[in-house]
Amino acid sequence: MATPMRIFPKKCLKNTVHRLHRKPIISHKGISSNFCTSQNNRCFSSTTEFSECENRVFSGIQPTGIPHIGNYGGAIVNWLKLQNKYKEQMLLSIVDLHSITIPPQKQLRQNILDLTACLLACGIDPNKVILFQQSKVPYHTHLAWVLSCLCSVPKLQRLPQWKEKKAKVKDPSVGLMTYPILQAADIMLYKSTLVPVGEDQTHHIELTRDLSRAFNKEHGLIFPSCQMVPGEIAKIRSLRNPGSKMSKSEANPKSRIELLDSPEDVAEKIKKAVTDFTSEVTYDPDNRPGVSNLIEIHATMTDMCIEDIVEESFLRAEITSSYKSRLSDIINEKLSPIREKALEYQRNEEYLWDVLEVGAKKAMAIAELTMEEVKSCVGMS
Ligand code: AQP
Numbered sequence: 001m002a003t004p005m006r007i008f009p010k011k012c013l014k015n016t017v018h019r020l021h022r023k024p025i026i027s028h029k030g031i032s033s034n035f036c037t038s039q040n041n042r043c044f045s046s047t048t049e050f051s052e053c054e055n056r057v058f059s060g061i062q063p064t065g066i067p068h069i070g071n072y073g074g075a076i077v078n079w080l081k082l083q084n085k086y087k088e089q090m091l092l093s094i095v096d097l098h099s100i101t102i103p104p105q106k107q108l109r110q111n112i113l114d115l116t117a118c119l120l121a122c123g124i125d126p127n128k129v130i131l132f133q134q135s136k137v138p139y140h141t142h143l144a145w146v147l148s149c150l151c152s153v154p155k156l157q158r159l160p161q162w163k164e165k166k167a168k169v170k171d172p173s174v175g176l177m178t179y180p181i182l183q184a185a186d187i188m189l190y191k192s193t194l195v196p197v198g199e200d201q202t203h204h205i206e207l208t209r210d211l212s213r214a215f216n217k218e219h220g221l222i223f224p225s226c227q228m229v230p231g232e233i234a235k236i237r238s239l240r241n242p243g244s245k246m247s248k249s250e251a252n253p254k255s256r257i258e259l260l261d262s263p264e265d266v267a268e269k270i271k272k273a274v275t276d277f278t279s280e281v282t283y284d285p286d287n288r289p290g291v292s293n294l295i296e297i298h299a300t301m302t303d304m305c306i307e308d309i310v311e312e313s314f315l316r317a318e319i320t321s322s323y324k325s326r327l328s329d330i331i332n333e334k335l336s337p338i339r340e341k342a343l344e345y346q347r348n349e350e351y352l353w354d355v356l357e358v359g360a361k362k363a364m365a366i367a368e369l370t371m372e373e374v375k376s377c378v379g380m381s
Helices: 069-089 108-122 139-148 153-157 160-168 174-188 199-219 263-271 289-302 306-315 320-346 349-378
Strands: 057-061 090-094 130-133
Touching: 057 069, 057 174, 069 090, 069 108, 069 289, 090 108, 090 349, 108 130, 108 320, 108 349, 130 349, 139 174, 139 199, 139 349, 153 160, 153 174, 160 174, 160 199, 174 199, 199 349, 263 320, 289 306, 289 320, 320 349
Parallel strands: 057 090, 090 130
Antiparallel strands: none
16 A cells, blocks of 8 residues: 655645646736726726726625635635725625525525624725625626627536536526626626636636627627636635535535534534544645645634645644644634624624625616616617
8 A cells, every 4th residue: 555645845835836826917918909998987008908906806705604614715815815905996795696596595684694794704894895795786687688698508508517506406597507697797797807716616707708708899898807816725625525615505514614613513523524544644635635625724724834734733743633623723713703703793783784785885886887888888878
């Protein structure tokens, strides 16, 4: 039997592997001439280069349950960094229209409130970014309709998420097939250029680029191209099945650590996390996905790089069980203040609705201008 490899890369993995796939996020090429819109206060030069200050950021999260540490590491941490840089040029949407594509959604209203409370508790600042509920801005579905007339059915059917998701439900809805068009509309409605999402969204960002190119070609040059901004951690895996990603809607709650889990629940879930029969703590995602996932969770919670985590565990002579116990403490140290703040926000429903309403007004002001342009280009006004 081959000896399991201890991975001690020369450089910190966090600075190499996780960043290797990143492309420059600032310059946007590929749009030809006359790309200028005076509306939305955004004018792009015909030289096709965007300066940094012209970027607009859009991202969304579904109110399908309490966010978990995968949402935190794969998206929220990234948003916290970007919000300081882009401020009101950054929109974060609670995408409730997406969340009804897979029924049943029995607690949607409560989920919207809980998610808002969690985002605020994590440090999302509604005075910096535009935080809003998607369905409060009806232009999302309006633009999605226009875009759906530019998108072929086979193109949607080729998307890996459609194939994956339709296999899990008995009678997949039309909404489940067409939601990537709505996602493209979410991004394009604000002429967003940067989209911080997890790697699972790559194909949808490509579709968005296709649709903005198709609109620009068919109706007039108004939409910029957009780029993904991947987070430090590409994917946190399920604690029960490291072959799949950690997910809010996975039936077994032991597969994920939710941001509001009690310290006891965190300890129990980590203790029961599926690993393997090797006791050493090594990072080898292909051959040891379970323990490697724990190390990635550790990196998400601490800002430590993977090399340092593995080395520290080696120096402490830890085995998987003792490492799990220390990791639970680390996770609880990070999540406890978030949980306390979120519980406080949850007690103030009125404030949460107010935050979303103010955000919706700001989003609406931008969306309205884009839709006016769209309607004029298409010939509707
Ligand atoms: N396991 C994950 N690891 C890293 N990033 C993740 N994201 C989700 N799961 C992981 C990123 O979180 C952002 C918001 O995701 P979402 O709620 O809009 O939808 P999702 O990707 O489908 O997330 P879930 O938790 O799996 O929700 P359900 O179960 O409702 O489908 C996205 O940027 C996503 O990449």
